[in-house]
Amino acid sequence: MEVVHEAILRKFEFLKGSLIVGKAGIKGYKSGEKLPPDQYVPEAHILHNLVRGFYKPAGKPYILSYQATESSNNYGEQIVWGDENRSEFSRIELAPPNKENDNSRKSDITAARYNFKNNIPFGILHKVKKGHNRILGLGIITSERNDGIFVVEPFNYKDPFHTLKELIKDEEINTNYMTEVIQRRGQEIFKMKLLNDYTECAICKMDEPSMLIASHIKPWRYSSNLERLDKYNGFLLCPNHDKLFDKGLITFTDEGKVVISSLLTPKTKEILGLADSLCIYLENPHKKYLSWHRENCFKE
Numbered sequence: 001m002e003v004v005h006e007a008i009l010r011k012f013e014f015l016k017g018s019l020i021v022g023k024a025g026i027k028g029y030k031s032g033e034k035l036p037p038d039q040y041v042p043e044a045h046i047l048h049n050l051v052r053g054f055y056k057p058a059g060k061p062y063i064l065s066y067q068a069t070e071s072s073n074n075y076g077e078q079i080v081w082g083d084e085n086r087s088e089f090s091r092i093e094l095a096p097p098n099k100e101n102d103n104s105r106k107s108d109i110t111a112a113r114y115n116f117k118n119n120i121p122f123g124i125l126h127k128v129k130k131g132h133n134r135i136l137g138l139g140i141i142t143s144e145r146n147d148g149i150f151v152v153e154p155f156n157y158k159d160p161f162h163t164l165k166e167l168i169k170d171e172e173i174n175t176n177y178m179t180e181v182i183q184r185r186g187q188e189i190f191k192m193k194l195l196n197d198y199t200e201c202a203i204c205k206m207d208e209p210s211m212l213i214a215s216h217i218k219p220w221r222y223s224s225n226l227e228r229l230d231k232y233n234g235f236l237l238c239p240n241h242d243k244l245f246d247k248g249l250i251t252f253t254d255e256g257k258v259v260i261s262s263l264l265t266p267k268t269k270e271i272l273g274l275a276d277s278l279c280i281y282l283e284n285p286h287k288k289y290l291s292w293h294r295e296n297c298f299k300e
């Protein structure tokens with residue numbers, strides 16, 4: 001698989017859960033135009049050509065991405081959802097076009113088999129409605145059923161820990177060094193995920209990107225690999241607010257209301273902009289991490 005295609009797969013994983021409105025974010029504004037290089041993909045590229053469900057890059061034997069629809073006119077209902085918000089799938093029953101005279105039917109099937117045989121994951125978009133696509137991350141074909149259905153399951157392509165361990169084959173390598181490399185890379189990915197959703201400190205709205213810190217709610221050292229990269233296990237914060245949160249001098253209720261440690265003096269509270277009325281924006285998945293923070297980090 002080409003480097004640029006692998007980068008596109010990474011991008012799918014980074015964008016998991018995002019809703020893209022219009023075709024510009026998927027294949028560029030005009031036909032023939034592409035998306036410019038970005039932080040994920042070093043070349044002009046497209047995520048999908050929006051022509052049919054299967055997207056096979058020209059001249060390549062594999063599917064790079066798949067647009068799942070829930071309409072019955074070609075591919076039919078096929079997504080088994082993993083959560084009520086329909087941001088995650090637990091399985092997709094991917095049916096190639098059912099019309100025998102569809103010219104691309106054969107090449108779609110051949111490409112899907114190629115992905116299956118060679119364990120090549122692909123990006124998945126869900127067409128929520130016309131012009132609205134949600135990125136569902138990556139999937140991999142785990143079987144081809146007798147009725148022609150390819151069963152697709154979620155794929156964690158970029159567990160960077162796993163990949164780095166594979167990449168670093170030198171057995172002489174110092175374990176501490178390796179742990180450090182993995183942590184640094186993990187932090188970068190985590191920050192990118194937060195920067196995708198937010199542009200400013202969640203508390204004071206400071207918005208200088210080079211100073212913003214991707215602050216874990218449940219700290220790195222206590223988190224599982226999945227939790228370490230879960231965008232809901234974090235806030236984007238300025239250095240002062242990151243430190244306060246990290247030291248357990250502030251925390252938040254499930255409603256997002258600030259709870260301030262009694263260790264802070266009124267002067268410090270004022271300087272750091274900590275009013276008792278302060279409230280931050282939260283989503284549901286933040287709550288389990290915040291409850292951990294209140295229990296284990298917060299210093300009353």
Ligand SMILES: [Zn+2]
Nearest residue numbers: 201204238241
């Ligand atoms: Zn701040």
